[in-house]
Amino acid sequence: MMRNRLVTALLAASTTLAGCNLAPKHLRPAGEIPATLPQGGAYPAAAADGRDITQVAWRDFFTDPRLRQVIALGLANNRNLQLAAANVLQARAQYRVQRADLVPSTTASGAGIYTNNIFGAAGSAGAATGVGTGTGTGAGTGAGAGTGGGAGAGAGVGTGASSNIEAYSVNAGFSAFELDLFGRVRNLSRAALEQYFASEEAQRAARISLIAEIASAWLTMASDQEQLRLSQETLKTFEQTLELTRAQFRIGVGSELEVRQAETSYQGARSDIATLRTQIARDQNALNLLAGTTVAAELLPQRFDADHYTLDSLPADLSSRALLARPDVLQAEHQLAAQSANIGAARAALFPTISLTATLGTISTALSGLFAGGSFTYNAQPAVSLPLFDGGRRRGNLDYARASQQAAVATYGQTIQTAFREVADALAQRGTVGEQLSAQTARAEAAQATARLSEARFRAGVDSFLTTLDSQRNAYAAQQQLVTTRLTRESNLIELYRSLGGGLAGDPDAPATPPAPGQ
Secondary structure, X not given: OHHHHHHHHHHHHHHHHOOOOOOOOOOOOOOXXXXXXXXXXXXXXXXXXXXXXXXXXXHHHXXXXXXXXXXXXXXXXXXXXXXXXXXXXXXXXXXXXXXXXXXXXXXXXXXXXXXXXXXXXXXXXXXXXXOOOOOOOOOOOOOOOOOOOOOXXXXXXXXXXXXXXXXEXXXXXXEEEEEOOOOHHHHHHHHHHHHHHHHHHHHHHHHHHHHHHHHHHHHHHHHHHHHHHHHHHHHHHHHHHHHHHHHHHHOOOOOHHHHHHHHHHHHHHHHHHHHHHHHHHHHHHHHHHHHOOOOOHHHXXXXXXXXOOEOOOOXXXXXXXXXXXXXXXXXXXXXXXXXXXXXXXXXXXXOOEEEEEEEXXXXXXXXXXXXXXXXXXXXXEEXXXXXXXXXXHHHHHHHHHHHHHHHHHHHHHHHHXXXXXXXXXXXXXXXXXXXXXXXXXXXXXXXXXXXXXXXXXXXXXXXXXXXXXXXXXXXXHHHHHHHHHHHHXXXXXXXXXXXXXXXXXXXXXXXXOOOOOOO
C-alpha cells in the first residue's frame, strides 16, 4: 500500500515539472540590419540566372585541382579546426552531465553483517533497516520485544547457545533527487544544450574561414610567383639597357648619368627579386600552417594564370535574411538563448527546493531469505528547503544572468551588423573590380607598347635615354599592378563566398546544422 502511494506521488510530481518555466521567452532581436543588401551605384545587381552560392560546395566553387587538394589537407589537419571539434565534444559532454540531473540517479547496494556484539548489530542494522534484538533464552530468530534500536520487526537473537549475529540486506533507490517544480534544472540543461549548439556553429564558422584562408594564401603565393617571374623578365630588360648605355659611354656617345640611371633601375629589379623570394618562402610557411602539414611541391602554384580559380557567379538573392543562416550569427543566437535559460534557472533558485530520497529493499537474517515474504523494506524522505537569507547571493546571480543576457543581445547585434558590412563590402568591390581589371589590362598593354616604341626610337637616336627609361619603369609598374588587380578579383570572389556563409553545402564531413533556438 505504501509502495503504491510512493509511486503515485512521484508520478504526480513528474506531471507538475513541465508546468512552470521562469525563463523569458526567447525572441530573435529584430531591426538589427536593413531588409535588403545595398544595391545600385558601386553594387552589382543580382544576376537573373545567378546561383545561390551558399549552396555551392567548395569543391565546385574552386576550380583548380591543386587548390582543392590543399584545402582538403587543411580540413583534415588544421589544428585550429581540430580545436573547434574538441570544443564541440566538450560542450556535448557538459550537456550530458547537466541533463543527467533531470532524472534520479539510482544506485543499488548490498550488505552483510557478521558480529557477536548484539548492541553493535542493533545499532548498525536495526536502526537503519528495522532489525530488532530479542532477549530470549535460545538461538531463536523470531520477532520479539526487542531491547535494541530496531523498529520491532527485525530478527531476534538469543544469548544462549550462540552469540553470533548475521543480517543481510539489498537496497535500491535514489538520493536527494530535486523535483524541478520551477524549472531550475531544466533551464540549466537548456543552457548547456544551447552552448553545445553554439560550439557546433563555431566549428562550422571555423571550417568556412579555413577554406577561405587557405584559398587566399594559395592565390597570394601564386600572385607572388607571378610577380617574381615578371621581375626576372624585367631584370633582363634592364640589364640589356644597362649594357647598352655602358657601351655608349665607353665610345663617348652616352653619358655617365645615363649609365647611373640605367643601373638604378637594374638594381631596383634585383632588390624586388630578393624581396619576392623571401615573400614566397613566407607564403609557403603560412600555407603549411593553415594546411596543418607540409604541402607537397606539386600542389604549390608556380604562376598566376589569367584564368579564374573560382566560379564567377553572383548570388541570385540579395536579401539580407540570408545572413541569418551564417554560422557565426547562429552561434551568437544560441548563446543568447543560453543566457535566457540561465535567467530562468536564477529565478527558480529564489523559490523553495523540494527533493526526495527513496529506497526499496529487503532484509533477512539468512541469505536465502532475502527475497522471501515479509522481508520487504522501504524508505521515503521528502525534504523542502526554503531560502531565507543568503546575503543577496541569489539576487546577485539573477542580476548577473540578466546582465549576461543583455551582453548576449549586444553581441548578437554586433555579429549580424558585422556580417552585413562584410557582405556589403564584398559586393561593393565586386561591382567595380571588373572595370578595374579591364582598365588595368589596357594600361599594361599600352605601357608595354610604349616601352617597345620608346626603345626603338632611342636606338634610332630619335628619343632621349630618359624617355626610354621612364617607359620601361612604367611598363614594369603597370604589369605589377595588373597582377595585384587580378589577385584582388579572385580574393573578392572568395570573400563574397565566405561572407555569405558558403563552403558547407555538399560537404559530407561538415558538421550538421543545429536547430534554431526555440525549435
